[in-house]
Amino acid sequence: MTEAAAPERLLDLRFPAQADQLCEVRDAVRACIVGSGAGDGCVTDVVMAVDEACQNVIRHAYGGLPGGEIQLHVDRRGDELIFSLRDFAPKVDPAQVKPRDLDDLRPGGLGTHLIRSVMDRAEFVNTDAEPGNLFRMVKRIE
Amino acid sequence: MRHSVRDVSIGIVVCLQGDVDLEQSPRARQILLESVGRKQDVWVDLSDVNYIDSSGVASLIEAFQAARRNGTKFALVSVGSAAMRVLELARLDELFTIHDRLPEGLDAGGE
Numbered sequence: 034m035t036e037a038a039a040p041e042r043l044l045d046l047r048f049p050a051q052a053d054q055l056c057e058v059r060d061a062v063r064a065c066i067v068g069s070g071a072g073d074g075c076v077t078d079v080v081m082a083v084d085e086a087c088q089n090v091i092r093h094a095y096g097g098l099p100g101g102e103i104q105l106h107v108d109r110r111g112d113e114l115i116f117s118l119r120d121f122a123p124k125v126d127p128a129q130v131k132p133r134d135l136d137d138l139r140p141g142g143l144g145t146h147l148i149r150s151v152m153d154r155a156e157f158v159n160t161d162a163e164p165g166n167l168f169r170m171v172k173r174i175e
Numbered sequence: 176m177r178h179s180v181r182d183v184s185i186g187i188v189v190c191l192q193g194d195v196d197l198e199q200s201p202r203a204r205q206i207l208l209e210s211v212g213r214k215q216d217v218w219v220d221l222s223d224v225n226y227i228d229s230s231g232v233a234s235l236i237e238a239f240q241a242a243r244r245n246g247t248k249f250a251l252v253s254v255g256s257a258a259m260r261v262l263e264l265a266r267l268d269e270l271f272t273i274h275d276r277l278p279e280g281l282d283a284g285g286e
Contacts, residue, residue, distance in 0.1 A: 052198040059196075059226070077257055084228055088197050143229035143265050150264045 040108040040115065043069070050091045050101035050120065058105065059084055065107050066114060071174045078151035079114065079172050085144035086118050086155075086168055089130065094122035094166055113153075114172045121165040127157040178206055185278060186216030186248065192223035195231030203231060207238035214245050218277060222253035227261055239271060252277050 044065040048054045062083050066076055087103060095101035106117040130145055148155050154171040176199035177192040187210045195203050210217045219235070221227075235251070242249035250272040254262065262268045 052196070055196055055198065056194060074260075077260065081226075081228065081261065084196065088228065088230065091197070143232060147229055147261065147264055 038111045040110040042106065042108050043114075044105065044107035046105045048103055048105075049099075050087075050095050050103045050122075051099065052088075052091060055084055055087055058087060062105075062107060062116075069109055069114065069174060070112075071114065071172075075172065075174065079116070079170075082148045082151050082155075082170060082172075083116055083118070085148050086116070086170065088144055090118065090120045090122070090166075090168075093130070094120045094125055096122075112174045114174060116170040116172070117158075118168045118170075119165055125157070125166050130157070176202065178203070180206065180210060183218075186218060187213065188218045188220055188252075188277065190220040190223070194226040195224055195234070196226060196228045197230045200228070200230040200234050204234035204237060207234055208241060211238050211241045211245065211247065211249065214247055216248035216250075217242060218248075218250050218252050218274075220252045220277065221258050222255060224255060224258050227258045229261075229265075232261060232265060232267065235271070236267070248272070250274055 044061060046058065046061055048058060059080050063076060063080050066079065071079070083105070087105075090103055091097065091101075101120060101122055104119040108115040108117070148170065151172070152170045153173050154169070156169060158167040158169050160167045176195055179190045181188050189206060189210050191203060191206075193199070207217070207219065217238070219238075239249045252274045253276055254273055259268065262271065
């Protein structure tokens with residue numbers, strides 16, 4: 034039996050939960066996973082998914098109010114990239130965060146669908162003992 | 176995000192450039208809705224859009240719906256691979272009218 038490989042931290046970023054931060058966040062995520070073995074398409078997809086997850090925090094967890102922060106960790110364990118997004122906002126009900134029906138043509142609500150389309154796993158981690166929310170996404174390197 | 180709007184014989188060409196993300200999409204939405212509001216056909220050139228997210232796509236949907244109410248054309252042109260990927264994931268590539276390029280004579284900045 035072999036032990037699971039210890040995760041390698043590729044990125045540790047803490048930033049204000051604001052729209053004007055997201056361009057730099059995308060650049061940082063892209064830079065840390067280029068060279069990880071992920072193909073160009075995979076890099077593009079996960080950068081988009083992390084951006085969409087940050088947007089959900091900004092718009093829904095913090096409700097667009099200023100002053101919030103997001104902590105983003107990117108780890109690699111074996112052939113998996115693990116993205117952990119923590120906020121310090123009031124608890125979110127995961128049941129309320131679901132992709133909308135694509136046949137329901139209206140602006141908005143696409144972010145969660147995009148995240149789930151490109152990631153192998155995407156879920157809230159139970160953090161009852163701690164403040165805020167932890168959203169974790171996993172992508173197997175193709 | 177940079178943009179240009181120009182009047183052509185077949186309507187209005189809106190050219191968006193750069194990243195259409197959460198920070199920039201309110202401006203993209205305003206530009207698109209103003210153009211559609213003139214009740215002419217609108218061609219949205221996305222050839223220089225490097226990145227578009229769900230909020231940018233929402234702006235396109237809103238403008239598309241406004242054009243449909245007006246009975247005018249709303250078409251996307253020269254959609255790059257990153258933007259097309261998002262449209263395909265959202266299954267919007269089947270909804271929008273998408274052209275590989277602007278109609279003959281309208282490329283490269285004018286008639």
